[in-house]
Amino acid sequence: MLVGIGFTLCSLAWAAEGDEPLDRWRLCGPFQLSGNTVPRKSEAESTRRSAPTLLEADRAENSDTQSHLEGRVQLNRADQHLETDELFYDSESADLRSPGGLLYRAGGVAITAGKAAMNLDRDTGILEEAVFANREQHARITAERLELKGVDLTQLYNFTYTTCNPDSETWRLRGSEIKLDENEGFGTAYHTRVELGSVPIFYLPYLKFPITDERLSGFLLPTIASSSERGTEVQAPYYVNLDPQYDLT
Numbered sequence: 001m002l003v004g005i006g007f008t009l010c011s012l013a014w015a016a017e018g019d020e021p022l023d024r025w026r027l028c029g030p031f032q033l034s035g036n037t038v039p040r041k042s043e044a045e046s047t048r049r050s051a052p053t054l055l056e057a058d059r060a061e062n063s064d065t066q067s068h069l070e071g072r073v074q075l076n077r078a079d080q081h082l083e084t085d086e087l088f089y090d091s092e093s094a095d096l097r098s099p100g101g102l103l104y105r106a107g108g109v110a111i112t113a114g115k116a117a118m119n120l121d122r123d124t125g126i127l128e129e130a131v132f133a134n135r136e137q138h139a140r141i142t143a144e145r146l147e148l149k150g151v152d153l154t155q156l157y158n159f160t161y162t163t164c165n166p167d168s169e170t171w172r173l174r175g176s177e178i179k180l181d182e183n184e185g186f187g188t189a190y191h192t193r194v195e196l197g198s199v200p201i202f203y204l205p206y207l208k209f210p211i212t213d214e215r216l217s218g219f220l221l222p223t224i225a226s227s228s229e230r231g232t233e234v235q236a237p238y239y240v241n242l243d244p245q246y247d248l249t
Contacts, residue, residue, distance in 0.1 A: 017154055033110040033133040033140070033166075036103060049121055051078035053091065065092040080106040080120060094121040105149065108135045123151045132156065134180075137211060138163050141178065152183040161189070173207075180211060187211045 039135070061211025067089045075082040075096070084102035089095075097117045104111045104118070110133045118125030130146035133139070134155070140163075143156035161173040175192035187208045193200045 033103075033112060033131060036105065038105070038108070038133045038135040048078040048080060051156070053077040053094075053120075055087075055089065057087070059159060067091065077120060080104070093119070095119050109133060110135075113146070118148065125149050130156070139167070141162075143178075146167050152181065154180045156180075159189075159240040175207075182211065185210060 028140045054076045057069035057073040060067045069087045073084045073087045082104050084098045088097040088098050099115050101114050102116055112131045113127035114129030116127040127146040130143050132141045140154055141159050141161045143157040147155045156178050161179050162169055164170050172195050173192055175189045176187040180187045187209050192207050193203045
């Protein structure tokens with residue numbers, strides 16, 4: 001069960017092709033963030049710790065394991081790619097700090113942030129003024145604060161969430177906190193409201209929704225549609241996980 005909110009041509013791609021195993025977002029074109037294509041998941045993700053770290057910059061100062069790099073800084077390791085104007089990096093601990101903003105891409109996601117402190121080995125970090133894009137879910141989340149707590153867990157605070165392209169953000173989910181747990185297979189959002197354009201449609205104090213194909217009872221993300229004949233329609237279906245042969249929505 002793959003759940004999403006979508007009412008543009010992008011969300012209709014799967015149905016239009018019948019049972020063919022095609023990417024349901026293929027009509028949207030390449031999923032991008034800040035002009036950079038969000039990468040697909042790569043097998044190189046499993047070799048990060050053993051892979052060499054390559055650093056490039058206009059200027060660099062090095063002392064033991066510490067490096068201070070400035071001007072068109074790039075860091076590459078396995079599937080991880082980082083771009084910034086200034087970077088403090090510890091080659092022994094894999095800790096890094098970017099005080100002036102960065103672009104980070106790896107593991108099917110891309111993140112931009114105003115400033116960040118991260119650990120590349122543990123996939124942990126705190127990023128301020130962040131935009132997070134997930135290619136598999138075709139989702140973009142902006143947040144005042146983003147916390148990476150490992151490969152499978154991400155928490156964002158004061159967020160907006162949408163599956164629309166950046167140039168056609170027809171709907172969004174806005175709230176105080178959202179937790180994306182890929183290990184458990186669901187997301188949890190608090191104090192959320194659904195907005196159609198800039199107009200709030202309804203409010204939910206608590207929302208739990210699947211982010212993988214795993215089956216889970218609970219409210220599905222709302223579906224929003226609009227037509228000249230019927231006007232604007234909002235549906236908030238509830239899914240009951242009974243059995244693969246007779247589920248109930």
